[in-house]
Amino acid sequence: MSEINNSVLLSTFLNGKKKVKIIFHKAVLVWDNEKPPLEQHTVPIENVISVQPNYLKATHPSMQRQIDPNQFTIHYAEKAVEDRWLYKSLSLKHNDSLQVASWVKTLQNHISKFHKRPKHLLLFVNPFGGKQNAMQIYEKYGKDLFAIAGVEVTVNVSQRKDQIRDFLITHNLDTFDSVACVGGDGTVSELFNGLVVRECRANGINPNDIHQVLPKPKIPIGIIPGGSTDTIAYCLHGTTDPTTAVLQIIFGDTLGLDLVSVYDEHNLLRLYASVLSYGYLGDVAYHSDQYRWMGPHRYDYSGFKKLVLNKGYQGEIAIYTDKKETEQEDCKSNCQICDRAKLNHERATCKPNLIFRWETFRGKFFMVSGANISCACSRSPKGIAPYCHLGDGKVNLVLVKHTSVFNNLRLLLRLSSQDASVDDLPFVETFSAREFCFRADNGSPSKWNCDGEVQHQTNIRAKVRCQLLTIFSRGSEKVRDNKGRCCNI
Numbered sequence: 001m002s003e004i005n006n007s008v009l010l011s012t013f014l015n016g017k018k019k020v021k022i023i024f025h026k027a028v029l030v031w032d033n034e035k036p037p038l039e040q041h042t043v044p045i046e047n048v049i050s051v052q053p054n055y056l057k058a059t060h061p062s063m064q065r066q067i068d069p070n071q072f073t074i075h076y077a078e079k080a081v082e083d084r085w086l087y088k089s090l091s092l093k094h095n096d097s098l099q100v101a102s103w104v105k106t107l108q109n110h111i112s113k114f115h116k117r118p119k120h121l122l123l124f125v126n127p128f129g130g131k132q133n134a135m136q137i138y139e140k141y142g143k144d145l146f147a148i149a150g151v152e153v154t155v156n157v158s159q160r161k162d163q164i165r166d167f168l169i170t171h172n173l174d175t176f177d178s179v180a181c182v183g184g185d186g187t188v189s190e191l192f193n194g195l196v197v198r199e200c201r202a203n204g205i206n207p208n209d210i211h212q213v214l215p216k217p218k219i220p221i222g223i224i225p226g227g228s229t230d231t232i233a234y235c236l237h238g239t240t241d242p243t244t245a246v247l248q249i250i251f252g253d254t255l256g257l258d259l260v261s262v263y264d265e266h267n268l269l270r271l272y273a274s275v276l277s278y279g280y281l282g283d284v285a286y287h288s289d290q291y292r293w294m295g296p297h298r299y300d301y302s303g304f305k306k307l308v309l310n311k312g313y314q315g316e317i318a319i320y321t322d323k324k325e326t327e328q329e330d331c332k333s334n335c336q337i338c339d340r341a342k343l344n345h346e347r348a349t350c351k352p353n354l355i356f357r358w359e360t361f362r363g364k365f366f367m368v369s370g371a372n373i374s375c376a377c378s379r380s381p382k383g384i385a386p387y388c389h390l391g392d393g394k395v396n397l398v399l400v401k402h403t404s405v406f407n408n409l410r411l412l413l414r415l416s417s418q419d420a421s422v423d424d425l426p427f428v429e430t431f432s433a434r435e436f437c438f439r440a441d442n443g444s445p446s447k448w449n450c451d452g453e454v455q456h457q458t459n460i461r462a463k464v465r466c467q468l469l470t471i472f473s474r475g476s477e478k479v480r481d482n483k484g485r486c487c488n489i
């Protein structure tokens, strides 16, 4: 590899009619135009998707495509604003075919060293969620880009709820090195629930036993947003832009995402990645499902109705917490908090933890939420738990006491604000925790909203599983302004 890293190439090519001087050194491509407009581009090799020879124009339809020895194209990705990535290409021409061959071979050699880049992808498409356009999203943003990257995609369109989950549990996946989906949070949830149960079966582990260490699925997953809120995709990539999501899969870089397993008295109900929420958000999930024909607007309608009607829900919550104030540090790419948590988890899975204690609270709640990630999305740019990390092995429990409709509105305004968070409201308490347990008092309980899906059992126990899932993503680099308080009511 060091030999490859030391390679230097320097040439002047034609890009259309423009002369382009290009250098490849220390695994970085730099080129600029020889004449105005003078622009310089710098592209590290890890952002290059592929390098391909161009083909000569066929003079007859029956002719086989022939490689043009004097031209090639560099397909690459460039970071735009707000965590978005763009696909770009640069076609280069030279009279000396040896020069062209040398560039193509050297760059292709470099790219072939990225062993984690997927080659055989199993892609599930949910035609039902969001605006029901997941297939169009794949065809518009994914199909060509995967072909350029040399990823062979097998598309599987789901025909019913839970079909993706069942498929992953029962089918042989040996021919695939990666799985992905185009859909919303419910579709992503089907994907990882299927993979974890599959891995449990393969290792003879009973997933219903809360004390078991759940096995990590070996296959990494990709997430292309195609739902209504797409919270998981937004928190991972920092955007719900589909091209960005496709490029994250192609790059092959991964990060570890915590999952939380939820149980009733006897069984594993499901695992979740974003939030498990009782009370207000549970009511919204239950109610809004009947208005799916409205598309994403169903959340506005149900959200308003359930806000006004909320009478509070009585219950008891026990939290296995370290009682630490959440560190006010964003979870960004190469997050050190997540790296430390992974190391600690690997070293100490079997040892008892002396810092964590069970704490119990009784009361009447507007909402109880166990956030596994910040839950930021376009409707709530900071999310309910802005400093919750993707892989720190903890959930942020947000307890919102029953209070006035005015205070409930304050909470929702804070949630939709760019720069205010909910944790300093007097009726909100937050805890970082590894486990929690909730019992509803008799009466008419709410439902749980689990990654946007309704969970009917009310008495549950939930446990965080540190970095159980490997996801194709380089993470978000968004820097948030944490000082402003434009909505300080």
Ligand SMILES: Nc1ncnc2c1ncn2[C@@H]1O[C@H](COP(=O)(O)OP(=O)(O)OP(=O)(O)O)[C@@H](O)[C@H]1O
Residues within 6 Å of the ligand: 126, 127, 128, 129, 130, 131, 158, 159, 160, 161, 162, 183, 184, 185, 186, 187, 188, 190, 226, 227, 228, 229, 230, 231, 451, 452, 453
């Ligand atoms: N072919 C199908 N027919 C009906 N339901 C399906 C099908 N395929 C998947 N589902 C289910 O569709 C539901 C909604 O999908 P999804 O969560 O992806 O979209 P969404 O609810 O619009 O988005 P979000 O969860 O991001 O708000 C999920 O419960 C999923 O299990």
